[in-house]
Amino acid sequence: MRKILFALVASIFSFSAMAGGHADWFKEAGAPYKGTVLQGVAENTPPGQFAGEVLAKEFEKLTGIKVQLENTSWDQMYDKAIKDMEANSGIYDFVYIEQDIVYDYLNRDFLVNITEGLANNPDLQAPGVSLDDFTTFIDYFKDGSGDVFGVPMEAFIKVYLYRKDLFERADAKAQFRAQYGYGLTPATSFDQYRDNAEFFTHFCAAEGMECWGTTVQGHTGHPASTYEFLESIAPSFGLYNWGVNMDSYQSCVENGGQLNGGRAKAALNFWTQLLPFAPPEALQSTWSEVGSSFAAGRAAQGWVYGENAAWIATDAEKSAVVGNVGVMLPPTAPGVMTQAASGNGYIGYYDGGAYGIPHSSKNKEATMLWLQYVALNEHQADWAIAGGRITHKDTYADPKVMAVDEQADGYFTLMRDTGFLYAGAPPFPFHGAGRGAIDPFIYSALAGEMTPEEALDGACQALDTVMADLGYQN
């Protein structure tokens, strides 16, 4: 934590150095827009806070353009951005585009084409900023012809975290072998994952420790649980794109979909059967609580969003397991890895977001400068340390980042080397509506009110109804 704070402080004081040789250019280019106030809306995340508290302040000093970032909750952020763009009210000059909503926005033509905008205004093209510097994550914010509509500002992968201290305990190893007949290691298959979960739940209880075998992001009233199932569990069982047939937009097996097929049911069965081995708060856990539970030492292993990996491993003020965190790829069903490597599947969620400019913005040029400022290579390392996110290829090699990487058991390296196995959300322009239809069934399956089979049969019908309602099923 001290390191992070130091980096924050240092970056504030050395802003001109931070903007590297490009400070003068931004100063000059920003001059015509001096006094403009840019307003943005984003989910309150550590990278967002860094942008709002550090980068925005530097940018204002340099150009006289004030950047007001409204950091709010996830559901509010969507709602307000969509309302603004829908009503064309021009409140926001830039909006946070989470990867999974980008297709909704592109479909409605809410966003300014940044590639085109820069090409048409060469004066606005900042030196030192190239869209080619970004990792492949930027591809999610491109349209069919490769034009960019959003400048990535955060990206993570959902990884498998485990407690090194627990997995390395000699007594645990011995007991595990005696009980299960093979060695105790972090899980690479679902059976092993289940065994580990079961084992540590009993082991912790016997030792009088407040810990359980696995996390489950299983809130029974919040979409976070649907996301864990659709984005992480289902794909690692080989069920992609929510089981929706991408040609006919049907999701039930009877109509050519797979959401209630064998893989989906196997995945949901596996996942709900983990609940006895999860801490009791699992059913009230969104992504917020899963990170907190793991940081509190209440779980031996689990699927955890990457934005949490770095702070859980390094920040002693918030985490009780600093230094004991192991990072790996999550287990997958046989064949899934091959499919993911060949681009025909994925093993989990490549998660993140970008800043985009709504057509309704009244300050597009100034915003264009701001987004390029955010994209400057110079900022990336400190930003990565403050927020655990990486969007540029070169950031991985930065010494400061590599130091954190070491503490975080190679999370960044893992992201660099295996990021291509992950994927963003399926390209559905009806993302929110579709997921909202599935939610109640996942909640019911988790609460034990429905069997996984019943839940998925119901979910696919509800999803099909939505896709029919909204006119996607021809």
Added chain:
Amino acid sequence: MLSKNKTGWLLLSPTILILGLAGLLPFIYVLYVGFFQWNPLAVDPSLQFEGFASNYRRLIFDEVFLESIWRSIKFSVVTLTIELSLGFVLALSLLSSFPLKSFFRSVHTLPLVIAPIVVGSIFKLFTVQGLGPLPHILKDYFGYTLNYGLNADQAFWMIVIMDVWHWTPFVTLTLLAGLSALPQDPYESAKIDGANNFQIFTYITIPMMVPVLIVVIFIRLMDSLKIVDEVWMLTGGGPGYATRFTGIHIWKEVFEKRYYGLGSAMSILYLYITIVICWVLYSVMVARGKNEE
């Protein structure tokens, strides 16, 4: 000087203006949208007319929606019953003197000033597994497992308890105000006639308090039928549908699924039901008032 009626309308005009612009206009808009199919995420994101009242026809068969209404009504009746009985007992007790009375009364009014969203946070903090003390206390001392992420009944009753915690003080104070304003004569004659406490309570206090009770029911009903903030914070409507009250259901349809048309129709239908219930109460109130004049 202006004519009397003109003065009256003049005095009313700012109220009518504000309520018209910020109350009636949105209502008309929602009513209008309710006749259309409209979802900005659809292939055709514009308003589409698919036959008169297409949304309403759909809603009549929408089990989830109808169940949510039933759930909201059940919730309101349950909380009202508890709050009224508890509030009545407490208000009566406040008429007598006992040690530390003003301290107790001050503490009792405390929840009244707390925002619903904060009440939700306080209860979540207090009752959530893994962080709050309540599950631990119940487990250690009573062997009872509290996990309203799993147990539908617990979730429902947890919201009831939260609402009772939050709103009983209001009921107590209003009933106390009513009790304090009761005329004393009937009590004195009853005493002379030798009535006992129970008889006095049933035959004098309760009948005289009926108007106040109706007012309290009206106010609490109006607010509890549209409960959202606290539930959103505590359970999000789960587990499953267990605490998906109509307010939450509409919220999810409109904000998450973006069914603007259908959600608007739901709001109108639900508003209509609320108004009918309240109108009945209001008519009783007005009728009683007229009888007594």
Added chain:
Amino acid sequence: MLFVGFYTVSWSQGEKMKSKKTFSKIGTTFLWSILTIITLFPIYWMVLVSTRTPVELFGKPDLSPTFFQKVHWKNFTKPFLDGIYADYLFNSIIVATSNAALVTILALMATYALSRFKLPGSESIFFWTMTNRMAPPAAFLLPLFLLFSTVFKFGDFTLFDTKIGLILLYCVFNLPFAIWLLKGIIDGIPKELDEAMIVDGANLFTIFRKLIIPLAAPGIAVTSLLSFLFAWNEYLLASTLTSVYARTIPTGLSEFVTTTGTNWGTMAAVALVSMLPALLFLFAVQKHIVAGLTFGAVKG
């Protein structure tokens, strides 16, 4: 007709009923003690949480009053000194007090009109004002957003993200309630009194100043308290209709729920601070509450 005298019924009259009390003193005190514990326990826990670091919140909940030994002040200083929560607090104060004042004035005027002039349809007007409070909010946010951001537009000025917008909007919810509260009380002031004043040549303003306001004081106090509380506590509308400049304290609370963990300590600290002004207001008008809350329902 009800006489004003009843609103000032002193406690001594209630005390007389004491002899008929159903509860023994011990029973009553016991009941109230339990109730007080139930009321205070969750709040006490919130206070504890607000003084601890995230790591200290892990594990078995520690109910001992650790704030005597150590307070994690960062939970308070970070949002209020380093952050923008001081601004939110200021916005809340402006919005809630202005709204309470506006609502009380408008409601007094409206109630007087409804009470004194036999306006055609006044009963329906009264009920209609109440229906404004009954609407389930979610679907109404969209038209309100449109009104605030695009329809009511004066040059570059819109009501979106302004304090004045919230002040006006909250009238929709507070006015009906205020009118109801005050109507019973103003109905209780004998008409003969204002007629006598009119004969003496008093104008409407004088009638309000010399007669209505003094006699309706408890009702006015309660009206302004309840309006203030509603405006102070409102979450949904404020979070949709404000962005940066007019955000209020309750909307700020949702910012602590983030993808990287809910910041319970800071959230509890902000919630705690947000309760204080409302508490102050409550205690300032406490002595009027019982006299002012009758809604005119008890007819003498």
